[in-house]
Amino acid sequence: MATSRKVTLLSSDGESFEVEQSVAVESITIKDSIEEGSAGNPIPVPKVNSKILAKVIEYCKKHVESAKAEDRVDDEDLVAWDADFVKVDQATLFDLIRAANFLNIKSLLDLTCQTVADMIKGKTPEEKRKTFTIRNDFTPEEEEEVRRENQWAFE
Amino acid sequence: MSSSDDEAKLPQDVAVEILKRLPARSLLRFRCVCRSWRSTIDDPRFAALHLSHSALHASNWHLLWLHWGGLRNLCSLFSNESLAMPSQSEIGMPFANPRNIHGPVGSCNGLICVKEISARRYGQTMYLWNLFARKHKVVPRSGLDSRFFLVGFPCGVLGIPREVLGFGFDARSNDYKIVKILYLLDNNHRCIGGMKPWVETYSLGIDSWRRLECEVPAICDDEQAVFLNGNMHWSALEFDVPWAESKYVSIVSFDVAGEVFDEMPLPEEIVRMDNGRLSVYLAVLNDLLAVFVNLMKALGHPGPDSVCSIWVMREYGVHESWTKMYSFEARGLVTNFNGFTRNGELLMEIGGLEQVSWNPITGQYANLPLPPQSDLVTVIESIVSP
Numbered sequence: 048m049a050t051s052r053k054v055t056l057l058s059s060d061g062e063s064f065e066v067e068q069s070v071a072v073e074s075i076t077i078k079d080s081i082e083e084g085s086a087g088n089p090i091p092v093p094k095v096n097s098k099i100l101a102k103v104i105e106y107c108k109k110h111v112e113s114a115k116a117e118d119r120v121d122d123e124d125l126v127a128w129d130a131d132f133v134k135v136d137q138a139t140l141f142d143l144i145r146a147a148n149f150l151n152i153k154s155l156l157d158l159t160c161q162t163v164a165d166m167i168k169g170k171t172p173e174e175k176r177k178t179f180t181i182r183n184d185f186t187p188e189e190e191e192e193v194r195r196e197n198q199w200a201f202e
Numbered sequence: 203m204s205s206s207d208d209e210a211k212l213p214q215d216v217a218v219e220i221l222k223r224l225p226a227r228s229l230l231r232f233r234c235v236c237r238s239w240r241s242t243i244d245d246p247r248f249a250a251l252h253l254s255h256s257a258l259h260a261s262n263w264h265l266l267w268l269h270w271g272g273l274r275n276l277c278s279l280f281s282n283e284s285l286a287m288p289s290q291s292e293i294g295m296p297f298a299n300p301r302n303i304h305g306p307v308g309s310c311n312g313l314i315c316v317k318e319i320s321a322r323r324y325g326q327t328m329y330l331w332n333l334f335a336r337k338h339k340v341v342p343r344s345g346l347d348s349r350f351f352l353v354g355f356p357c358g359v360l361g362i363p364r365e366v367l368g369f370g371f372d373a374r375s376n377d378y379k380i381v382k383i384l385y386l387l388d389n390n391h392r393c394i395g396g397m398k399p400w401v402e403t404y405s406l407g408i409d410s411w412r413r414l415e416c417e418v419p420a421i422c423d424d425e426q427a428v429f430l431n432g433n434m435h436w437s438a439l440e441f442d443v444p445w446a447e448s449k450y451v452s453i454v455s456f457d458v459a460g461e462v463f464d465e466m467p468l469p470e471e472i473v474r475m476d477n478g479r480l481s482v483y484l485a486v487l488n489d490l491l492a493v494f495v496n497l498m499k500a501l502g503h504p505g506p507d508s509v510c511s512i513w514v515m516r517e518y519g520v521h522e523s524w525t526k527m528y529s530f531e532a533r534g535l536v537t538n539f540n541g542f543t544r545n546g547e548l549l550m551e552i553g554g555l556e557q558v559s560w561n562p563i564t565g566q567y568a569n570l571p572l573p574p575q576s577d578l579v580t581v582i583e584s585i586v587s588p
Binding site: 145167 | 213215216217220221224227233236239
């Protein structure tokens with residue numbers, strides 16, 4: 048039986064991570080570059096620093112392992128593990144979202160986006176602006192008018 | 203502004219990934235966060251994306267019951283996941299006059315089409331309503347109503363008018379349509395004076411009605427049309443058969459994009475049943491077209507009040523694929539059938555009094571806290587605007 052192949056990923060701040068290929072290809076971006084033969088060795092992962100890349104690798108490892116037949120992890124356990132995984136500070140959460148988006152890891156993107164959606168669901172627009180660091184480009188009069196269009200949603 | 207602002211910002215496509223998971227109320231609140239959020243949320247393409255995400259999750263599907271007896275401008279909203287949970291709320295229809303009766307015409311992508319029957323003026327007013335976005339629109343009246351008077355109706359004298367309505371979505375032109383069929387029949391189910399049934403369609407995109415010159419193959423039931431696979435469906439009776447002998451023989455479909463009618467025969471076993479004691483209802487079960495058949499006890503005969511059976515068309519349009527799933531004796535006389543929940547439970551009215559759900563696997567009935575004079579429409583949470 049062939050030994051599992053390993054690849055090396057290089058974070059934006061120069062740290063190397065050796066992982067099984069089956070774990071690395073959870074990222075469609077990496078999978079495509081390996082299949083096209085354009086991936087170097089190590090595979091550079093720009094925009095993702097070592098702290099975040101380590102977490103992403105941890106996520107992919109867990110999900111690849113739990114999908115294996117011999118090692119079947121209970122669905123409930125995986126859901127609980129995922130819930131713990133996203134208990135991080137907001138900056139890290141946003142970094143994970145950006146990494147999942149860039150690396151095209153759908154399940155991680157779903158998990159992190161859903162977490163943020165649940166966080167902001169009940170918030171006011173001011174709180175939302177703070178969370179996303181958005182500049183309010185409405186004038187006070189314009190904002191008032193937009194509010195009035197759906198006044199009931201604020202009650 | 204600090205230099206870390208750019209890093210804190212999320213790319214637009216990622217922001218959309220988050221927004222599409224939010225409930226309607228949150229989204230409408232967040233329109234005032236900034237201009238680009240507002241234009242994203244208002245974009246019909248975003249509404250479509252939000253809808254497809256919403257449709258994947260059972261918690262976004264709801265049962266809305268419109269009350270036509272009693273408090274006529276109120277509806278009861280249930281989460282489709284569990285009717286047993288008292289998590290329903292009473293919703294007022296913002297456009298509804300409590301003196302009038304309101305009934306569902308159909309529901310599609312979160313838009314509900316409601317018809318309002320007024321005692322005072324002939325004809326019906328219709329509304330398109332998204333209850334989660336709290337937006338509604340009055341549908342302009344069609345030319346059909348005035349034509350009625352041109353030919354000299356009301357027509358208890360001349361014949362029996364039957365108006366059939368349907369509501370659906372044209373995926374080709376991304377448009378919502380209402381279809382109206384007007385039959386004028388004598389007691390032998392013949393069209394009076396050789397007149398063909400009159401058909402009109404309303405398009406939300408152009409906000410107007412137009413007449414359709416097309417053949418209608420049979421006499422549709424004036425129940426809510428079932429919208430599936432781009433077609434509206436009604437159970438139907440034959441033309442040219444005396445009323446006392448008429449039986450359900452087919453399902454009439456209307457292709458919303460192509461604007462053309464077609465007909466599919468019902469399974470022979472159903473057509474052979476004693477039509478005098480039969481009610482046939484259409485519904486959707488697991489994304490398949492389904493038929494609920496209620497065979498009622500003959501007067502003076504012993505036996506169960508209602509013997510019911512469920513059929514599904516496993517392959518759409520393929521007659522041979524009609525499959526009888528199961529049959530059962532109801533615990534009383536079934537006076538109305540309201541479709542299936544997403545987990546396959548039946549919703550029925552028994553004895554004209556009780557609204558119940560029935561689980562076909564356990565055989566258990568559950569009484570629903572609803573008045574008997576209620577019609578059901580299934581609705582999905584969306585921000586699609588009428």
